[in-house]
Amino acid sequence: MPEQPSTVEDEAPVPASASEPAGTVAPTVVDPSTVRMALVVGGLLLAVLLGFGLGRINPRETVAGPMTPAGGTVGGAAAGGGHSHAPGTGAHQHDGADPDDATGLSVTSAGYTLVPSTPELPAGQAGELRFQVHDGQRKPVTRFAVVHDKPLHLIVVRRDLSGYQHLHPTMAPDGTWSIPLTLTQPGVWRMYADFTAVADDGLQTAVTLGVDLTAPGQYAPVPLPAPAQQTIADGFTVSYQGEPKPGVAVPLVFTIEGADGAVPTLERYLGAYGHLVALRSGDLGYLHVHPEPELDAGAVKFWVTAPGPGSYRLYLDFQVAGEVRTAEFTLTVA
Numbered sequence: 001m002p003e004q005p006s007t008v009e010d011e012a013p014v015p016a017s018a019s020e021p022a023g024t025v026a027p028t029v030v031d032p033s034t035v036r037m038a039l040v041v042g043g044l045l046l047a048v049l050l051g052f053g054l055g056r057i058n059p060r061e062t063v064a065g066p067m068t069p070a071g072g073t074v075g076g077a078a079a080g081g082g083h084s085h086a087p088g089t090g091a092h093q094h095d096g097a098d099p100d101d102a103t104g105l106s107v108t109s110a111g112y113t114l115v116p117s118t119p120e121l122p123a124g125q126a127g128e129l130r131f132q133v134h135d136g137q138r139k140p141v142t143r144f145a146v147v148h149d150k151p152l153h154l155i156v157v158r159r160d161l162s163g164y165q166h167l168h169p170t171m172a173p174d175g176t177w178s179i180p181l182t183l184t185q186p187g188v189w190r191m192y193a194d195f196t197a198v199a200d201d202g203l204q205t206a207v208t209l210g211v212d213l214t215a216p217g218q219y220a221p222v223p224l225p226a227p228a229q230q231t232i233a234d235g236f237t238v239s240y241q242g243e244p245k246p247g248v249a250v251p252l253v254f255t256i257e258g259a260d261g262a263v264p265t266l267e268r269y270l271g272a273y274g275h276l277v278a279l280r281s282g283d284l285g286y287l288h289v290h291p292e293p294e295l296d297a298g299a300v301k302f303w304v305t306a307p308g309p310g311s312y313r314l315y316l317d318f319q320v321a322g323e324v325r326t327a328e329f330t331l332t333v334a
């Protein structure tokens with residue numbers, strides 16, 4: 001089934017983990033408690049300033065009072081008033097979706113709320129992530145539409161954009177999703193739940209919610225790699241052509257070459273020849289793009305609308321010989 005437009009987003013949230021960053025940022029020299037406090041206060045201030053600034057630079061945004069569950073649903077007007085759009089990522093590239101829509105920046109959107117029951121996991125050890133999605137009545141959602149072969153797509157990445165994982169948890173009858181998860185390194189991580197909820201009346205709402213997870217320990221952030229249009233993934237050379245521009249749908253064409261120089265046989269994975277997620281550096285705005293259904297001379301073609309200038313990390317999942325591999329690129333949109 002086709003994905004539905006996701007139109008309602010909210011201001012960037014105050015980090016959900018603000019109450020427990022202890023241990024996630026472990027300074028070596030200064031008194032830890034002082035630094036923690038400074039970071040917490042600084043982070044809150046920054047969040048407030050960002051929210052304020054974003055609200056101002058985007059005059060067509062309206063500040064929503066209560067959530068508007070009707071927004072983002074089938075037939076929901078993308079540009080309708082009464083609900084707020086966070087400026088930022090272009091979200092899914094749905095027909096009719098506002099290319100300025102942001103996703104994944106909020107724990108609550110379109111009346112749905114992401115509720116992790118394991119917000120902290122040990123670093124470097126196998127853990128289990130569990131969460132629910134609650135509806136406007138604070139009840140766990142148990143009906144999800146299958147989109148790209150799965151009822152829910154889970155993306156996990158550390159906030160420095162390292163450690164990317166694309167997972168598919170399973171849901172218990174009570175609406176609790178779970179999956180084994182290893183947060184490979186200490187730090188603050190971001191999880192995104194990308195799904196289409198089905199309400200009791202059958203109304204479908206596509207939404208991507210995001211929340212932070214913490215892995216206590218010494219955090220050593222990895223700088224964003226330099227921009228490049230070619231990378232090696234699992235021995236495959238993956239490159240792309242195209243230059244995304246803010247607010248314009250631009251084709252990005254990915255080609256994959258094996259170590260022998262030959263083009264490998266791409267297999268369909270989740271119903272497509274490739275899955276592309278772009279995350280914006282700085283606020284981790286989420287952009288999930290899907291390719292054209294058929295290969296174009298052996299290449300995978302996506303249409304990407306960059307929500308604005310900035311640095312993005314692209315993650316291309318592709319399947320060869322029964323195995324899913326991920327190629328990563330840093331992209332600067334000017």
Ligand SMILES: [Cu+2]
Binds near residue numbers: 150152270
């Ligand atoms: Cu998925």
